[in-house]
Every structure is written in structure tokens, then in C-alpha cells.
Amino acid sequence: MNSQEMAKVANQPLFPMPFLVIFLVLSIISGFGITLSEAVPIVRHYKWEVEYMFWSPDCVENVVMGINSQFPGPTIRANVGDTIIVEMINKLSTEGLVIHWHGILQKGTPWADGTASISQCATNSGETFIYRFVVDKAGTYFYHGHLGMQRAAGLYGSLIVDLEEGKKEPFHYDEDINLLLSDWWHKSIQKQEVGLSSNPMRWIGEPEAILINGRGQTNCSIAAKYNTSLKQCELKGDEQCAPFILQVKPNKTYRIRIASTTSLSALNFAIGNHQLLVVEADGNYVQPFLTSDIDIYSGESYSVLITTDQTPSENYWVSIGVRGRLPKTLSVLTLLNYLPNSVSKLPVSPPPETPDWEDYARSKNFTYRILAAMGSPKPPVKSNRRIFLLNTQNNVNGGFVKWAINNISLALPSTPYLAAMKIGINTTFDQNPPPETFPEDYDINNPPPNTNTKTGNGVYQYELGEIVDVILQNANTLNDKNSEIHPWHLHGHDFWVLGYGDGKFSAAMDEKKLNLKNPPLRNTVVIFPYGWTAIRFVADNPGVWPFHCHIEPHLHMGMGVVFAKGIHKVERIPTKALACGETAKVLINNPTKKP
Numbered sequence: 001m002n003s004q005e006m007a008k009v010a011n012q013p014l015f016p017m018p019f020l021v022i023f024l025v026l027s028i029i030s031g032f033g034i035t036l037s038e039a040v041p042i043v044r045h046y047k048w049e050v051e052y053m054f055w056s057p058d059c060v061e062n063v064v065m066g067i068n069s070q071f072p073g074p075t076i077r078a079n080v081g082d083t084i085i086v087e088m089i090n091k092l093s094t095e096g097l098v099i100h101w102h103g104i105l106q107k108g109t110p111w112a113d114g115t116a117s118i119s120q121c122a123t124n125s126g127e128t129f130i131y132r133f134v135v136d137k138a139g140t141y142f143y144h145g146h147l148g149m150q151r152a153a154g155l156y157g158s159l160i161v162d163l164e165e166g167k168k169e170p171f172h173y174d175e176d177i178n179l180l181l182s183d184w185w186h187k188s189i190q191k192q193e194v195g196l197s198s199n200p201m202r203w204i205g206e207p208e209a210i211l212i213n214g215r216g217q218t219n220c221s222i223a224a225k226y227n228t229s230l231k232q233c234e235l236k237g238d239e240q241c242a243p244f245i246l247q248v249k250p251n252k253t254y255r256i257r258i259a260s261t262t263s264l265s266a267l268n269f270a271i272g273n274h275q276l277l278v279v280e281a282d283g284n285y286v287q288p289f290l291t292s293d294i295d296i297y298s299g300e301s302y303s304v305l306i307t308t309d310q311t312p313s314e315n316y317w318v319s320i321g322v323r324g325r326l327p328k329t330l331s332v333l334t335l336l337n338y339l340p341n342s343v344s345k346l347p348v349s350p351p352p353e354t355p356d357w358e359d360y361a362r363s364k365n366f367t368y369r370i371l372a373a374m375g376s377p378k379p380p381v382k383s384n385r386r387i388f389l390l391n392t393q394n395n396v397n398g399g400f401v402k403w404a405i406n407n408i409s410l411a412l413p414s415t416p417y418l419a420a421m422k423i424g425i426n427t428t429f430d431q432n433p434p435p436e437t438f439p440e441d442y443d444i445n446n447p448p449p450n451t452n453t454k455t456g457n458g459v460y461q462y463e464l465g466e467i468v469d470v471i472l473q474n475a476n477t478l479n480d481k482n483s484e485i486h487p488w489h490l491h492g493h494d495f496w497v498l499g500y501g502d503g504k505f506s507a508a509m510d511e512k513k514l515n516l517k518n519p520p521l522r523n524t525v526v527i528f529p530y531g532w533t534a535i536r537f538v539a540d541n542p543g544v545w546p547f548h549c550h551i552e553p554h555l556h557m558g559m560g561v562v563f564a565k566g567i568h569k570v571e572r573i574p575t576k577a578l579a580c581g582e583t584a585k586v587l588i589n590n591p592t593k594k595p
């Protein structure tokens with residue numbers, strides 16, 4: 001950070017000046033990761049260089065996006081109320097860069113949400129962008145790239161927010177273990193992107209490997225002993241692809257934090273012989289329930305408690321496999337290693353089997369059990385506005401395969417929305433808001449008639465404080481008798497999940513079934529094939545916020561919408577977030593326009 005940028009950081013009003021001076025002095029000395037005294041909110045300062053590097057996530061050498069030469073990127077661990085400053089240096093020689101802080105609400109800092117073309121200008125090669133935001137809710141989160149398909153290139157890491165010092169969780173555990181799940185392709189994201197936008201489209205296919213904390217194996221299993229059709233992996237344990245072992249002591253309670261940043265895959269997580277007590281979803285406490293396994297969709301996170309009360313002289317399998325799509329990828333395995341047993345001691349029984357990928361009844365049963373813990377914030381009893389979002393896969397412009405919402409496939413503008421709205425430019429995106437519903441007679445059980453789907457970039461505008469219901473409606477894809485699962489993620493807000501149902505949402509039939517008593521708060525929710533999902537949120541966070549399918553290729557194919565409100569309330573947007581496209585021209589010609 002140069003002295004001007006430091007002064008800029010110091011100008012922010014959140015922290016007493018003497019505190020900031022001490023922090024800045026210490027940060028110059030050590031460079032990153034400073035933790036100061038307890039009790040007062042802390043500023044945690046990280047300096048990250050993002051760069052492609054050779055890596056072998058699944059024992060096959062490839063290139064990944066690394067941060068400070070690490071893959072996955074460094075874990076950020078903070079307490080509620082802390083300020084995070086990430087000085088992000090783009091060392092990718094030929095690409096722009098942004099980082100999104102998934103699940104962080106960014107109250108007062110919408111410019112730090114890290115979405116290219118939406119909250120900020122992508123940071124050019126060689127340049128630095130400083131993210132600065134407060135983490136105001138405890139929970140299991142992560143961060144990832146949000147430009148093109150950079151997440152699928154490996155740009156991700158964990159972000160864990162603990163309660164304030166001295167505060168206690170509503171459940172007991174002795175230690176926690178953090179697992180960040182992802183999926184991995186040998187094909188570069190450049191090749192994936194070109195395939196998706198070609199006519200005919202070339203689909204990315206299924207991943208070569210599932211990774212746990214960036215580690216997995218392709219074409220071999222560490223449990224081949226139990227299944228002779230598989231090849232045994234030969235690993236010494238010090239390889240980049242060697243399994244991440246969950247080390248535990250007998251007769252303790254562990255909180256296992258599980259977050260999924262997969263590009264595509266829905267996953268199932270199970271531990272042999274151990275029940276999982278689900279206690280957290282997306283940074284919100286849930287009514288605890290016991291289960292043998294969990295389904296986790298891209299963009300979601302869970303905490304589960306396990307008690308290590310099984311035979312202490314044994315180790316146990318941890319197994320993660322693909323659901324919701326015909327799996328072509330081997331389940332990834334690792335060990336729950338009861339110390340002091342050796343990791344070479346394999347469990348006595350075979351690994352837990354991933355449930356059948358098509359058993360949606362089972363997936364729904366798990367998902368429907370997630371309800372808010374007692375004492376959680378309740379939704380307002382009525383909404384002011386309801387919008388319906390029909391999800392379809394369509395042919396656009398003579399055969400390009402896209403995903404569309406109410407017949408519009410999102411194509412982001414080159415000038416970020418937040419900058420354009422703040423400066424008052426109305427030429428950079430479609431000023432007509434997209435449709436709030438779809439024709440009542442739309443047949444969700446057949447491929448779309450596909451007459452007039454368009455690409456577009458209009459915005460749903462809300463009054464600040466408006467209470468909004470969204471009904472996400474799934475439908476048949478372009479293929480006969482096919483409908484897919486989509487996990488939808490909202491930026492800048494948590495929402496209440498009021499309900500799910502099969503078929504088309506009917507106000508007359510379904511309205512009364514909505515759960516206003518204990519709906520879970522989340523930032524990501526799934527729509528099941530041919531089904532609908534209803535959510536409610538309060539549009540109280542000034543900014544521009546995407547709401548989109550978290551499947552990376554689906555977003556890339558247009559599966560998202562953009563919400564905006566209260567832009568007049570957004571202050572102190574850093575120049576670097578504004579200085580591109582049409583807003584750069586306005587600022588150069590008229591610097592007084594800088595908000």
C-alpha cells in the first residue's frame with residue numbers, strides 16, 4: 001500500500017485513529033495477517049498476490065489460480081465486527097480480477113462485493129484493488145473469483161467468522177475442522193468458456209475430480225481394497241493431492257464446517273459410523289437435526305457436529321460423491337483419523353455409499369428438514385411485491401444455448417451497474433426493467449417453445465426496505481424429459497426460504513403452505529427439477545446485487561438477474577471501482593462527478 005492509499009484507509013471512520021496508526025505500523029512491518037488485541041474490533045490486513053501457478057490438485061499437474069502461492073487461497077479467520085482489508089494484487093498476466101466474499105452482507109460497502117461489471121471494474125493485470133469490509137455475522141463462508149469462470153480455475157478459499165471474543169455458540173464443541181469442497185476439470189477455463197459460447201455449444205462435461213481443501217485423486221481410489229474394479233492410489237502423503245485427513249481425538253465433539261464452491265456438482269457428504277448433527281446453514285443457526293449424510297449444493301455451507309464415540313482403535317471413512325447429475329466422477333475419500341492411530345490403518349468397512357444421484361425424494365427430504373433455530377429472526381408476515389422467475393434453457397440467436405429468466409438471458413454490461421447508477425449514466429444498460437412474471441400458460445413440462453428469448457441486462461429496482469417475495473420456477477430444459485437442479489445465490493442479503501413444491505407454483509394452492517413460522521435464513525437455495533422455491537427478503541441494503549444460479553457455467557450462460565436499490569445512500573466508492581467503461585469517460589471529463 002502506498003502512503004496515499006494508507007491515508008485513504010485511515011480516513012474511514014469505523015476505528016479510532018490511534019488504533020489505526022498502531023495497526024498500520026504493524027502492517028508495514030509484517031505485511032499481512034495481523035491480529036491485534038481482543039475485545040475491540042480488529043482490523044485484519046492481508047496482502048494477496050493472485051497468479052497462475054503449476055499445481056496438482058488431483059495428482060495431475062495443471063495450472064491453478066493461486067493466492068500467495070497457495071491453493072486453495074489462504075483462510076481468513078476473523079471475529080464478528082472485525083474489518084477485513086485485502087490488498088489484492090493482480091499478477092495474472094492477461095486477465096482482469098475480482099474477488100467476491102460469499103455470504104458477507106457488505107452493509108455500507110456494496111462496492112466491495114467483488115462482482116465484475118456489477119459492483120466494480122475488474123482490476124487490470126498488474127494493478128491492485130483494496131477490499132475493505134466488516135464481517136458482521138458469525139458463520140462458515142468462503143470467497144471466490146466472480147469474473148468469467150475464474151472460480152472454476154481454482155480462485156477460492158475459506159472465510160470463517162467466529163463470534164465476538166467471550167460470546168458462546170448455542171451448542172458445545174471442542175474443536176472445529178474446516179472443509180472447502182470443489183470440483184476440478186483438466187480442461188482450462190478458457191477452453192470451457194469457448195465451448196459454452198460456441199454454436200453448437202460444447203458442454204463442459206463432468207469434473208475429473210472432487211476436491212477436499214483442494215485435494216483429490218483422478219482415476220484411482222484410496223479405498224480400492226474394498227472394490228477391485230478401482231485402481232489403488234499410490235500416495236506417500238506429502239503430495240499436493242494427498243488427502244486432507246480429519247484428525248480427531250476420541251470422545252470429543254467436533255464442529256465440521258463444510259462449504260461448497262463447486263463449479264457444477266451437487267455433493268453428498270457422509271462419515272462412516274458417525275451421525276451428523278446439522279447446526280448451521282449459510283451462517284445461520286438451524287434447528288439441530290441428526291442425519292447420516294448431507295447434500296450440499298454449490299454456494300451453500302453447513303456446520304455439523306460429530307461425537308467421536310466409536311471404537312477408538314479404528315479410523316473411519318469420509319466420503320463425498322456427486323448427486324443430481326449422472327456421476328462420472330469418483331467419490332473423493334479421506335479419513336476421520338482417531339489419534340493416535342496411524343493413517344495407514346484403513347477402516348474395517350467400505351466407505352459409505354453416495355445415495356443414488358436421481359433419488360430426488362431423498363434430496364428433498366434432507367432439504368425440507370432445514371428450519372430456523374428457535375430465536376432466529378422471523379420474516380415479515382406480508383410482502384409488498386412478488387416476482388416470479390422462470391428458469392429455462394433456450395436457443396438464442398440461431399442456436400447458441402443459454403439459460404434465461406423470464407425469457408431474458410443475462411449478458412453483463414461492460415460498465416459496472418453500481419458505478420453507472422451512482423454517477424447517473426443511463427446508456428450502459430437496458431433502462432427497462434425485466435419482466436416480473438411469465439405467461440400463465442407456460443408449459444414447464446416440455447422443452448421451451450423458444451420463439452423469442454433475448455439477451456439483456458435490465459435491472460429489478462426496489463424501494464429501500466421493500467419486502468420482496470421471489471418464486472423461482474423450474475422447467476424442462478431443451479432436452480425432452482429433463483429438468484436440472486439449480487442453487488440460487490443472492491448477494492448482499494440473507495433470505496427466508498418460505499417453501500418448496502413440485503410443478504408450477506399456484507397462488508391458490510401453495511400460498512397457504514408457505515412457512516412463516518420458522519423458515520430458515522440462507523443466502524443460497526436450491527430449486528428442484530420441475531419444482532418451485534419461494535423466498536422472502538427485505539431489500540434494505542443499498543447497492544446492486546446479483547441473484548443467480550451458482551453453477552459457474554450456468555451463470556456464464558446467462559442464468560441470473562440483477563437487483564438494485566438505494567444507490568443514493570452508497571458512499572465512498574473507491575475510484576478504482578468506478579474507473580472503467582463509460583464511467584471512466586465521465587470522470588475524466590468531469591472529475592467533480594466522483595461520488
Ligand SMILES: O=C1O[C@H]([C@@H](O)CO)C(O)=C1O
Pocket residue numbers: 203393477479484554
Ligand atoms: O447447461 C447445460 O447444458 C448441458 C446440457 O443440457 C446440454 O448439453 C447440461 O447438462 C447443462 O447443465
